[in-house]
Amino acid sequence: MAGYIPIPSFEELTDRIHSLPGVGRKTAERIAYHIVGMDDKEIDKLVGSIMTVHEKIHRCSVCGNYTDKEVCYICSDEGRDESVICVVEKPRDIISFERSGVLNCKYHVLHGLLSPSMRLKPSDLGIDSLVERVKNGSVKEVIMATDPSVAGEATAIYVSKLLKPLGVKVTRLGYGLSVGAELQYADEVTLSRSLDSRCEL
Numbered sequence: 001m002a003g004y005i006p007i008p009s010f011e012e013l014t015d016r017i018h019s020l021p022g023v024g025r026k027t028a029e030r031i032a033y034h035i036v037g038m039d040d041k042e043i044d045k046l047v048g049s050i051m052t053v054h055e056k057i058h059r060c061s062v063c064g065n066y067t068d069k070e071v072c073y074i075c076s077d078e079g080r081d082e083s084v085i086c087v088v089e090k091p092r093d094i095i096s097f098e099r100s101g102v103l104n105c106k107y108h109v110l111h112g113l114l115s116p117s118m119r120l121k122p123s124d125l126g127i128d129s130l131v132e133r134v135k136n137g138s139v140k141e142v143i144m145a146t147d148p149s150v151a152g153e154a155t156a157i158y159v160s161k162l163l164k165p166l167g168v169k170v171t172r173l174g175y176g177l178s179v180g181a182e183l184q185y186a187d188e189v190t191l192s193r194s195l196d197s198r199c200e201l
Contacts, residue, residue, distance in 0.1 A: 010036070062133070064109035064126045066091045074107060081105045083140040087130065087159065089113055089147060097145070105143075108133065113151035114158055127159060134166050141169045148173070 010032060018028035038046070059065070060072035067073070074080065074094070084105035088094055089112065097103050110125045122128075133139065142163055146152035160170040 059109075059111075063107050064091075064111060064129070065094055065107060079104075083138055084143065085130070085133065085139055085141075086143045086145050088145050089152070089155075093145065108142075110146070110155065113146060113149075113155045115151040115154075122158065125155075127162065130159065131162055131166075134163055134168050139168055141171060144170060144172050 013035065014025075014028045014032040017023055017031050018025050020028075023031075035043070035046075056068045057066050058068075060067045060070075060075055062071055062075040065072045065074065069076075081104055084103075085108050086097060086103055086105050087108045087110065088097075089110050091109050091111075094107050094109070097107075108126060108130045110127065110130075112125050114122065114125070130142075134142065142159075144156035144159060146155050156172055160172075163170050
C-alpha cells in the first residue's frame with residue numbers, strides 16, 4: 001500500500017493556517033483544501049482583503065484599539081462617558097463588552113499581560129499611555145477588565161498601584177467570571193454581573 005506523498009506547497013499553506021490561534025491541524029487542512037478549490041476571483045478577493053487589513057488597520061493613537069483611522073470610533077464618540085476607562089488585554093475583548101451593551105465608556109487596550117513566561121515587561125504594554133490618559137483627563141474610575149488568570153490579576157494589581165496615587169478609583173471585575181476564563185467567550189449576562197459586582201483594588 002502506497003504511503004501519503006505530501007505536496008510541499010499544500011503542506012506549507014496548511015502549516016501557515018495551522019499557526020493561526022485556535023486553528024487545529026484538521027481544520028487547517030479543510031481550509032487549505034477549500035482554498036485550493038477556489039476560483040481565481042475568489043482568491044483575489046481573499047488576498048485583497050488580507051492585504052487591505054494588513055495595510056490599513058493599526059492601533060488607535062489614544063486607546064490602542066484597532067482602527068483604520070488615527071483615532072478609533074469609540075474614542076471619537078462624544079456621547080461616551082469619558083470619566084470611566086475600561087482596561088482590556090486584547091482589542092477583541094472590547095467587542096464582548098460592546099455586544100453586551102452594558103458599558104458606555106472609553107477603553108484602553110494593553111496588548112498583553114505581565115507574565116514572566118511570556119517575558120512581557122510593563123514597557124512592552126500600553127500601561128504608560130494609560131497613566132498619561134489618567135493624568136491628562138477627567139477620569140474618575142478605571143475598570144481593570146483583564147482575564148481572571150494569574151497574569152490578569154498580576155497586571156490589574158500592578159496597574160492599580162500606579163493609578164491610585166493619581167486619585168482615581170481602580171476597580172476589578174467581580175463574580176461571574178471563572179478563574180482562567182477569557183472575556184471573549186463570556187456572555188452578556190456574565191459580563192453584566194461581573195461589572196455590577198466589581199470591587200475596588
